[in-house]
Amino acid sequence: MAERRKYKKRFCKYCEAKVDFMDYKDVGALRFSLSERYKIMPRRLTGNCKRHQDMIATVIKRARAAALVPYTVTRKTVVTAPFENLK
Numbered sequence: 527m528a529e530r531r532k533y534k535k536r537f538c539k540y541c542e543a544k545v546d547f548m549d550y551k552d553v554g555a556l557r558f559s560l561s562e563r564y565k566i567m568p569r570r571l572t573g574n575c576k577r578h579q580d581m582i583a584t585v586i587k588r589a590r591a592a593a594l595v596p597y598t599v600t601r602k603t604v605v606t607a608p609f610e611n612l613k
């Protein structure tokens with residue numbers, strides 16, 4: 527092997543878990559695709575496939591509308607582990 531990739535090949539976590547349906551109430555499952563500021567992670571970083579990225583985007587937007595996930599994060603509310611207090 528002359529040249530090795532620095533990181534191992536990315537894979538879609540949701541494909542691996544064989545997720546076909548996402549529930550917007552299941553906030554714990556969304557955390558893979560949310561940054562610490564509750565932004566939707568881009569596909570180029572998470573390695574999600576198109577299908578699941580579209581799903582997660584819809585579900586996160588629903589969760590936001592239902593106030594399960596905040597739209598914005600102020601300096602006061604930003605935390606390093608955003609889902610710790612939700613458990």
Ligand SMILES: [Zn+2]
Nearest residue numbers: 538541575578
């Ligand atoms: Zn996938």
